[in-house]
Amino acid sequence: MNTKGITLTRHILLEQRAHPSETGDLSTLLAQIGLATKMIARAVSRAGLVDVLGVTGAVNVHGEEVKRLDEYANQTFIHVFGHSGLVCTLVSEEMEKPRHLSENCSQGKYLLFFDPIDGSSNIDVNGTIGTIFSIHHRINGDPHGTEKEWLRPGSEQVAAGYVIYGPSTVFVYTAGNGVYGFTLDPSIGEFLLSHENIRIPARGKTYSINEGNYPAWQPPMRSLMDYLKEKDPETGRPYSLRYVGALVADFHRTLLQGGIFLYPVDTRNPQGKLRLLYEAAPLAFIAEQAGGRAGTGTERILDIRPTGLHQRVPLLIGSPEDVALAEAFCAGRKKRDRERRKQP
Ligand code: AHG
Ligand code: MN
Ligand code: MN
Numbered sequence: 001m002n003t004k005g006i007t008l009t010r011h012i013l014l015e016q017r018a019h020p021s022e023t024g025d026l027s028t029l030l031a032q033i034g035l036a037t038k039m040i041a042r043a044v045s046r047a048g049l050v051d052v053l054g055v056t057g058a059v060n061v062h063g064e065e066v067k068r069l070d071e072y073a074n075q076t077f078i079h080v081f082g083h084s085g086l087v088c089t090l091v092s093e094e095m096e097k098p099r100h101l102s103e104n105c106s107q108g109k110y111l112l113f114f115d116p117i118d119g120s121s122n123i124d125v126n127g128t129i130g131t132i133f134s135i136h137h138r139i140n141g142d143p144h145g146t147e148k149e150w151l152r153p154g155s156e157q158v159a160a161g162y163v164i165y166g167p168s169t170v171f172v173y174t175a176g177n178g179v180y181g182f183t184l185d186p187s188i189g190e191f192l193l194s195h196e197n198i199r200i201p202a203r204g205k206t207y208s209i210n211e212g213n214y215p216a217w218q219p220p221m222r223s224l225m226d227y228l229k230e231k232d233p234e235t236g237r238p239y240s241l242r243y244v245g246a247l248v249a250d251f252h253r254t255l256l257q258g259g260i261f262l263y264p265v266d267t268r269n270p271q272g273k274l275r276l277l278y279e280a281a282p283l284a285f286i287a288e289q290a291g292g293r294a295g296t297g298t299e300r301i302l303d304i305r306p307t308g309l310h311q312r313v314p315l316l317i318g319s320p321e322d323v324a325l326a327e328a329f330c331a332g333r334k335k336r337d338r339e340r341r342k343q344p
Contacts, residue, residue, distance in 0.1 A: 008034045008171060008182045008191035015175055025109055026158060026175065029086045029135065033112075034171060034182075034191055036080040037131050037163040040073045040116075041184060044129065044165040053124055061096040061310055069123050070094050073116030073131060087112045088138050091150055091309060093278055098150055098309065110158070111136045111150055113278040118162075119246020128166040130248025134282035135159045150309065154281030154302035161282065162248045170194070172252065174289040179255075195256075200292040203321040204258025206242045208250040216266035224329040227336045247274060251283050251317065255290055260318035260326060264297065272296070272314035276306055280315045293323035297330035 006014075012027045047053050047069060058066040074094040081087045082101055088108030090099045093115045102108060113134040122129050135158045139149055161173030169184035171191045181195025207228050214222060228239040239259070244250050250261045263274050274280050284294030284301035294301040294317040304313065316326045328334035 004192075006193040008193075011180060011182070011193055012175075015177060015180075025086055026135070029084075029110055029112070030159060030161075030173060030175070032080055032084060032086065033133055033161070036076050037169075037171060038184065038189060038191075039076050039080075040069075040131060041163070041165055041169040043069065043072055044169075045186075047123065048126075060094055062093070064120075066094060067117065067120045067123050069129075070117045070120055077112070077114055077116060081112060084108075086110060089150060090114070091277060092116060093275060093310070096310075109138055111138055111152075113150075113282070115275070115278045118248045118279065119244070122244070122246050127246065128164060128244055128249040129246050130162050130164045130252075132162045132248060132279055132282050133160065134278055134285070150277075151306040153305050154276075154284055157281065157285050157302075160285040162252070162286075164248050164252050166249065170252070172198070172255075172286065174286050176289065179286050179290045198255060198290050200255055200287065200290045201258030201319055202291075203236070204254065204260065204319045205236060205239055206254070206257065206259035207239045207322075208241070208243050208254060208259065208261040209263070210243060210245075211241065213266045213268075216268060217264055218266075220329045220332060221262075221264045223336050224326055224334075227329070227334075230336065247279060247283070251287075254318040255287065255292070258319040258322070260316060260322035262317075262326065263315045265314045269312065271312040273312060274315045276301070276304060276311045276313045277309065280313050280317075283315075283317060287317050291320065292318055293320040294318075295323060295327060297327060 009031045012030045016027045056066045056068055056071050060066050074092050085107050087101055087110050089111045091113040115132040117129055118132050119129040136152050136156055137158055159173060159175040163171045171182045179198040181198060182191035183194040184191050228237060230237050242253060254261050263272060265272050280301050287294045296314045297316055316323050
């Protein structure tokens with residue numbers, strides 16, 4: 001297919017044919033996310049000039065100080081979807097409780113989960129940041145919505161994606177029929193198809209983790225890191241370390257070039273740091289749709305039935321062979337070369 005000039009909206013409509021049951025509402029919803037993220041991209045590109053740098057002075061449900069851009073992006077989603085009639089409930093990293101968008105949650109077929117700005121610590125230093133989203137069907141007709149409506153396993157997602165605000169702004173999504181990337185052409189204000197049917201390499205050469213947490217990791221994770229750094233050309237080691245500190249940026253590189261991103265449990269984050277519903281689950285859906293793998297070290301991310309709106313999980317995500325290797329270390333089935341040689 002000649003991908004030149006295919007806009008996000010046109011691609012979504014073409015994709016919609018793969019979902020005859022979706023009456024076009026999903027297409028409109030995805031296109032609206034494109035609109036919201038274009039508005040955020042505009043603020044990001046002028047962050048130093050307009051009043052969106054720095055903190056609001058508020059602290060969110062996670063005890064993190066809220067950056068002005070976090071709040072701006074969160075309000076942009078509320079504004080764009082407030083009266084769209086598409087979404088009955090918004091769940092945001094920046095809002096403690098779900099936000100019902102219509103009286104008695106009577107309108108809207110979808111639930112929209114999102115991390116309005118991911119990688120907030122990069123905002124004030126002009127680093128790459130992103131937005132992550134996850135879309136579920138509303139399942140029951142309960143008037144006010146109930147926990148079972150939004151505590152859903154990632155395997156039930158209808159669509160998921162992210163936007164990365166880097167040297168260029170790229171919108172990546174899946175609706176269960178492959179992964180596609182669109183680059184924003186600011187001169188016409190359109191996302192144009194630039195990454196047709198993304199597939200992740202079976203194995204990569206990079207690992208992405210906050211090595212500063214090494215002393216706080218569990219022993220198998222320390223062994224895995226030591227293993228990846230051992231010199232063994234036969235198995236393509238040592239791997240290189242790449243870490244931006246923004247999940248969307250580290251994941252996007254891993255998706256395109258292969259390798260593994262890890263945010264394991266540590267003594268300060270006994271459940272892991274990343275949130276299941278609007279960080280790990282949407283990226284896991286994308287990773288698997290691109291032929292990759294995503295787990296906690298012991299279970300598949302998309303199988304986890306959430307117990308809390310802002311539940312945190314450990315995350316190992318990327319090339320299938322690299323994630324399988326990490327899971328083997330977590331399960332004690334694999335040891336470092338030196339440890340193996342010492343074994344009788
Ligand atoms: P957010 O800015 O939405 O709170 O997410 C930050 C997350 C994620 O983007 C990144 O991978 C991770 O925090 C980095 O954590 P450390 O600074 O502890 O490495
Ligand atoms: Mn985040
Ligand atoms: Mn965030």
